[in-house]
Amino acid sequence: MNIPIFLQSSPVWGGKEIAPGVTMGRFGCLITCLSMALQNSALDLDPGRLCDALKAANAFSATGDMTLSALEKVTNRVTFHSRKATTNCKDLKYGERMDPQSAFDRIRGLVMLGMPTPVNVDLVGKDGVSDHWVLSVDVEGSDLIINDPAYGDSLRFTKRYGDPLTGIYGYAAYVIQPVEVPMGGHLKFGQSMAKVAEAWRQLPYGPAKVMLREALDSFI
Secondary structure, eight states, X not given: OOOOOOOTTOTTTTTXXXXXXXXXXXXXXXXXXXXXXXXXXXXXXXXHHHHHHHHHTTOBOTTOOBOGGGGGGTOTTEEEEEEEEBTTOOOTTOOSOBOHHHHHHHHHHHHXXXXXXXXXXXXXXXXXXXXXXXXXXXXXXXXXXXXETTTTEEEEHHHHHOOHHHHOOEEEEEEEOOSOOOTTOOHHHHHHHHHHHHHHHHSOXXXXXXXXHHHHHTTO
């Protein structure tokens, strides 16, 4: 996938505030990941403009925490499904966790459908606490190819965060309308899933909405 690499601390947007005293340069990793991911849905919003759009949508708390579903208010080409944590993560705020292999398999499945996926990692302190987001953009065997907004580079997950089965702390599942997929991916399937997600988002609660949610859950 032809996805640009953005640096969260770029002088163009690194000084933007998400909340009072909370800047993109220090805490804008997820926004930067989402900005990169949206490029594969033909949505050209750099991290600075995406930050502005999310602020206009009241996406952030007073401390800078983001409501993940708020991206749906910025564009109708995206559906937020869920945020998952793995058993590697020691954060007390997460309850039920999934095993890392299942998380890796779900991330791989999303990426191969043309849906770059934000992945939670432990960058600071190596203390088992998820404190950073990177974007998974491809898969090579048992490894992920990631764009890392903290460094503005693209590399194998193992090079910086070790084995994915010990380094993945969680992921955020967004269903986007893809333009491209990695080699060996399934573009038409990804586009069909995006249409299912859009229909699910728009339906009122009822049997049809439940059925579509179950279809999405089976992949995500």
